Amino acid sequence: MVLGAAHDPLATIDEAFARGDEAALELLYRDVSALVFTLAKRALGTDMDAEDVTQQTFVSAWKGRDGYDPERGPVRAWVVGIARRRIADALAARSRDVRVATKAASEAFVAEVGGREMDRVLLSYEVESLGDPQATVVSMAFFDGHTHEDIAERLDMPLGTVKSHIRRGLVVLRNRWEAWDVAS
Amino acid sequence: MSHLDDDVLAGFAAGQQRGPISGEHLAQCAECRERAESFERLVSGMADAGERVTLESPPEHVWQGIRSEVMTFEGESSGGASGMPEVALLSSRRRKARTWSAGWVAGAAATAGVVGGIGATMWISGLVSSTGETTLASAPLADLSTEATVGQAQVDVRDDGTRVLVVDTDYHQVNDASIEVWMIDSAVEGMISLGYLSSDHGEFVIPAGFDYAAYPIVDISIEPNDGNPQHSGVSITRGILGL
Numbered sequence: 378m379v380l381g382a383a384h385d386p387l388a389t390i391d392e393a394f395a396r397g398d399e400a401a402l403e404l405l406y407r408d409v410s411a412l413v414f415t416l417a418k419r420a421l422g423t424d425m426d427a428e429d430v431t432q433q434t435f436v437s438a439w440k441g442r443d444g445y446d447p448e449r450g451p452v453r454a455w456v457v458g459i460a461r462r463r464i465a466d467a468l469a470a471r472s473r474d475v476r477v478a479t480k481a482a483s484e485a486f487v488a489e490v491g492g493r494e495m496d497r498v499l500l501s502y503e504v505e506s507l508g509d510p511q512a513t514v515v516s517m518a519f520f521d522g523h524t525h526e527d528i529a530e531r532l533d534m535p536l537g538t539v540k541s542h543i544r545r546g547l548v549v550l551r552n553r554w555e556a557w558d559v560a561s
Numbered sequence: 562m563s564h565l566d567d568d569v570l571a572g573f574a575a576g577q578q579r580g581p582i583s584g585e586h587l588a589q590c591a592e593c594r595e596r597a598e599s600f601e602r603l604v605s606g607m608a609d610a611g612e613r614v615t616l617e618s619p620p621e622h623v624w625q626g627i628r629s630e631v632m633t634f635e636g637e638s639s640g641g642a643s644g645m646p647e648v649a650l651l652s653s654r655r656r657k658a659r660t661w662s663a664g665w666v667a668g669a670a671a672t673a674g675v676v677g678g679i680g681a682t683m684w685i686s687g688l689v690s691s692t693g694e695t696t697l698a699s700a701p702l703a704d705l706s707t708e709a710t711v712g713q714a715q716v717d718v719r720d721d722g723t724r725v726l727v728v729d730t731d732y733h734q735v736n737d738a739s740i741e742v743w744m745i746d747s748a749v750e751g752m753i754s755l756g757y758l759s760s761d762h763g764e765f766v767i768p769a770g771f772d773y774a775a776y777p778i779v780d781i782s783i784e785p786n787d788g789n790p791q792h793s794g795v796s797i798t799r800g801i802l803g804l
Contacts, residue, residue, distance in 0.1 A: 399768070402631070406624055414619040431619045435627045497610035504607075505616060518575065519607035525576075540572070547571035551603050 574600035621788035700800035744776035
């Protein structure tokens, strides 16, 4: 299989990664490194800590690739699961440094990244993956709460086109969104 | 009636009015109701999330760090060869060759031309070393600035079948740069990086399935720590495996 020649590289990336194809690691990194880095930075606060977590996450994923089963979900969801644990580890280590009750702090954090904050970043990533103009239209409609008419006027786009971008965008998002639950 | 399309259900979640027929179907069909709810959860998830987050990419050196750690790991593990298909490697690496200066490429191609001549005499077939490894091929390494012999590179097979490129040469540390080891094809179109040299001796696992015989040029280069994964074009040492 020639990864670079595939119509959608992400469709083959799960299998290629599981097989140990180094090119798949690079494609995976290009796809989800911004997601991992953003999650880490929002949780940990500094670029340096977020860079460390990002690096650890991908190195762990590669070394532990035997533990990944493509049947259970996309590799991007599996990697974000690893990232969440790394973020929790980093926070726990930090708590130990300042002699705060480690367990409580890391549990509180895991709950936090598992909740709204996590969903916000994941949804932003998925909406961005739609590509424009769908990403902009969906974002205006649901994140910002604009009416369809308002969006049509602001983007100078026929109302019917706005509505169809929204419907098609939602179908793609729903399919991808459910994959996160399976694997994380 | 038949089930409702995803497109229709997505429209309802986006605020479109339900007609009486689809409304009645939804009231009776658990499957469509479940699918409708999945769209509603998605929409309310975005509404609850508030602002869309602009994702931030990590700086390029993070990828460099991952790459070198992964390479180190493969080099250290005895069974680390992982079945990397050659085609994928070529497609992802070939473009790098095009960025080289024309002079470098011409020089390397000229060197590669030697393979058919004296290269054949370098072949050491099935030699078993004292460590129980079998040597498939070897080559003297030349310092490109002086043409002096500065050690040797050889392809060994370990007991478990893993093939490794063993490099013995004079290692000099360079400020703000790393010493990288490559295998390059004789057309100088494709190459792979095997990892970084950090002492006079280095062993690099050659990925299973990788046809090393098609990549006979062993090249050692100085790579600035600038996050650019491409070959710098600054080679210091080179040898051609006699196959």
